[in-house]
Every structure is written in C-alpha cells, then in structure tokens.
Amino acid sequence: MMAAIQATLAGLLIVAGAAFFFIGTIGLLRLPDFYTRVHAVTKCDALGAGLVLLGLAILAGFDGSGIRIIALIALVLLSSPTAGHALARAAWRAGLEPWYRKSGHVGQ
Amino acid sequence: MTTLLWGTILFLLVNAFVCLWRALAGPTLPDRILAANVIGTKTLVVLVLLGLALDQGLWLDVALVYGLLSFTVTLVFSRFLETGRIRGVWESK
Amino acid sequence: MRVVQVAAVIFVFWLVLAVPLAPVDLVWGALVSILVGFWAAELLWADGAPALSLRRLAGLVIYTLELIRSIVPAALQVARVILQPTMPIDPVVIKHRMRLNHEFTRVALANSITLTPGTHCVDSENGVLTIHCLDEHFANPVRDGRLEDRITRVLQRETMS
Structure with a gap:
C-alpha cells in the first residue's frame, strides 16, 4: 500500500516535471528574443528539474541517494536564477536590444 | 516504474536535441549560451534518471559534479560576454 | 577564524556526498575540508563571513x-x-x-x-x-x-x- 502511494506520487511528479521541461523547450524555440527566452528558461527549467528530482528522491527513499538528490534540487534551484541573472546582465551590458511588439516602443 | 524512467530519459533527450537547434541557429551569442545551459540542466536530470534506472548510485555524484560544472560554464561565458575576458575582476567593458 | 567557517561549510557539503557514513569518511572529510578551507578562505567571503544568528x-x-x-x-x-x-x-x-x-x-x-x-x-x-x-x-x-x-x-x- 505504502509502496503504491510512493510510486504513484513519484510518477506524477516526474510526469509534471517533464511537462515543464517540454514547455521550456517550446518557449526556447517560439519566443521572439533572448530576454523573453530567459524568462521561460529560468522558471520552467528550475521547476521542471525540481519536480522530476523530487519524484526521484521519493522513489529512491530518504537514504544516501535521496539526500544526494535533494542536494541536487538545491543546486538547481540556486543555480538556475543565478545563471539567468548573469547571462541577462551580460547580454544587457553588451548592448543587446530587447524585442518590442511595436518598434520604437521604449519602456520608461 | 522502470518504463517510466526510461520513457522520461528518452523524452528529455529528444527535448535536448530540439534545444540544440537554438544553440545552432542563435541568432545571438547569449541565445546559444542559454541553449547550452538548458541542455546542461536536462543532462543533469537524465544522469540522475539513468542512475536510478540502472541502479548505479555513483551516477548521482557524476550528476552533482556535472551540475556544478555546467553552472560554472554559464557564469564564465557570461563573464566573457560582458567583459571580453575570462580571468580577472568582473568589470563591464 | 574565516578558515574554520569555510572549512565547516565544505565539511557539510562533504557529509552530503558521503552519506552512508563510515568513521573513516569523517576523518578524511575533516582533513580535506580544513586543507581546502585554507585555500578557499581567500576566495569565499572575501569581506568576512556573514554572522549567523x-x-x-x-x-x-x-x-x-x-x-x-x-x-x-x-x-x-x-x-x-x-x-x-x-x-x-x-x-x-x-x-x-x-x-x-x-x-x-x-x-x-x-x-x-x-x-x-x-x-x-x-x-x-x-x-x-x-x-x-x-x-x-x-x-x-x-x-x-x-x-x-x-x-x-x-x-x-x-x-x-
């Protein structure tokens, strides 16, 4: 009984995570410019990886492997926004112009 | 359960290959770095999935080191993009 | 002092990696943490470690x-x-x-x-x-x-x- 609940929960989390990965991929292909793609990637990848790894941690049980996977979740959740910030700032300071729906439209 | 693990591995690999298109097409350097970063995250998850599917605990350590390296690579590329150098103080051009 | 703090952080990370813990792991981990701490104290927290409360x-x-x-x-x-x-x-x-x-x-x-x-x-x-x-x-x-x-x-x- 317990094992069945464990497996179901893990399966659901893995499928949900894979779905977010998929959305991130579509975003990477469809969105019009670098800045909008960073939006999609930082959020969807962090959540996708977090969900899949959480499912795997439940599957592995909270012994050695489980703790290692939780360390990986912490790593992904920390590194994803940080990498997004560093990359966005680098692009901004290198002078990459964002895409606007109406050309010449500049936010204040 | 193993079927689900292998299915997810296959799905993520296909995703990673699709992301490779963005890395090739660009059009700008930040786009390519971003695509590489995304592929890195997917690879990390695939490594953990493989570790569980093949019952090889060692793969989790590989995934951890891979994650740290992939994060560092993105930071180094960002720094290169911003300053034009890899070493030294992080100062804008 | 900073070396000790950095070594402590590295040691915690080691514990996560070494999880089915044998006593030998603890000794080696502590030794390596202190060694790396000496080297990394200059890089990590250059302006002093944040005070923890x-x-x-x-x-x-x-x-x-x-x-x-x-x-x-x-x-x-x-x-x-x-x-x-x-x-x-x-x-x-x-x-x-x-x-x-x-x-x-x-x-x-x-x-x-x-x-x-x-x-x-x-x-x-x-x-x-x-x-x-x-x-x-x-x-x-x-x-x-x-x-x-x-x-x-x-x-x-x-x-x-």
Whole structure:
C-alpha cells in the first residue's frame, strides 16, 4: 500500500516535471528574443528539474541517494536564477536590444 | 516504474536535441549560451534518471559534479560576454 | 577564524556526498575540508563571513520556502503565454529604485523578482534595478513595493545591523 502511494506520487511528479521541461523547450524555440527566452528558461527549467528530482528522491527513499538528490534540487534551484541573472546582465551590458511588439516602443 | 524512467530519459533527450537547434541557429551569442545551459540542466536530470534506472548510485555524484560544472560554464561565458575576458575582476567593458 | 567557517561549510557539503557514513569518511572529510578551507578562505567571503544568528537563519528558511512556492505560479504563467498561438506579450523594460539598502536583501529582491510571474532582472547598478517584463502589468507588484515589503518583513529586521 505504502509502496503504491510512493510510486504513484513519484510518477506524477516526474510526469509534471517533464511537462515543464517540454514547455521550456517550446518557449526556447517560439519566443521572439533572448530576454523573453530567459524568462521561460529560468522558471520552467528550475521547476521542471525540481519536480522530476523530487519524484526521484521519493522513489529512491530518504537514504544516501535521496539526500544526494535533494542536494541536487538545491543546486538547481540556486543555480538556475543565478545563471539567468548573469547571462541577462551580460547580454544587457553588451548592448543587446530587447524585442518590442511595436518598434520604437521604449519602456520608461 | 522502470518504463517510466526510461520513457522520461528518452523524452528529455529528444527535448535536448530540439534545444540544440537554438544553440545552432542563435541568432545571438547569449541565445546559444542559454541553449547550452538548458541542455546542461536536462543532462543533469537524465544522469540522475539513468542512475536510478540502472541502479548505479555513483551516477548521482557524476550528476552533482556535472551540475556544478555546467553552472560554472554559464557564469564564465557570461563573464566573457560582458567583459571580453575570462580571468580577472568582473568589470563591464 | 574565516578558515574554520569555510572549512565547516565544505565539511557539510562533504557529509552530503558521503552519506552512508563510515568513521573513516569523517576523518578524511575533516582533513580535506580544513586543507581546502585554507585555500578557499581567500576566495569565499572575501569581506568576512556573514554572522549567523538563529533568527536570521529562520528568516532565510522562510524566505527560501516562499521563493520555492512562488516558482509554481510563475512557471504556469509563462506556460500560459508560450502555449497560446498568438503569444500575448508586449515586453517592456522598467527601472526600479530599491528602498532596500543592504546587499543581501537586494540580492533577495532580485531573486524574488525573477521568480515571480512575468518579470526578470536584467541589471542592478547603484540601487537601481533594470527589469524586463513580459507585459506592462506584471511590473505592478514591483512598482507598488509589495515585493519589497515582503522581503523587509522576512529578512530586513535581522540583517539591518
């Protein structure tokens, strides 16, 4: 009984995570410019990886492997926004112009 | 359960290959770095999935080191993009 | 002193990696941590380690949980935008002058902005954040200071010193 609940929960989390990965991929292909793609990637990848790894941690049980996977979740959740910030700032300071729906439209 | 693990591995690999298109097409350097970063995250998850599917605990350590390296690579590329150098103080051009 | 703190952090990381713990692992881990600590103290926390208090730690934990929770609606929002064929976005770039004056809380604010729906920090200079928004209205929680209030509530009172 317990094992069945464990497996179901893990399966659901893995499928949900894979779905977010998929959305991130579509975003990477469809969105019009670098800045909008960073939006999609930082959020969807962090959540996708977090969900899949959480499912795997439940599957592995909270012994050695489980703790290692939780360390990986912490790593992904920390590194994803940080990498997004560093990359966005680098692009901004290198002078990459964002895409606007109406050309010449500049936010204040 | 193993079927689900292998299915997810296959799905993520296909995703990673699709992301490779963005890395090739660009059009700008930040786009390519971003695509590489995304592929890195997917690879990390695939490594953990493989570790569980093949019952090889060692793969989790590989995934951890891979994650740290992939994060560092993105930071180094960002720094290169911003300053034009890899070493030294992080100062804008 | 700084060497000890850095070594402690490295040792905790070692414990995570070594988990089915044998006594030998503990000894080796401690030795290697101290060695690496000597080398890394110069790189990590160049301006001295942050002072840890129990209250600050509690604030940090609450903040982290709130941050993790906020990723879910943010990702769903982005998903909704991406999956619509028309892609209803009209990006703007706004500047926001921060009231927060502490380096640490500013980093926290930037993280919160990035992980709330539709906004992503692009630059931070002299207390002014440059924020890329997928649509004008996503900027509202930043503009009216709601996000900053929340961070002040959780973190600032401990870190003001």
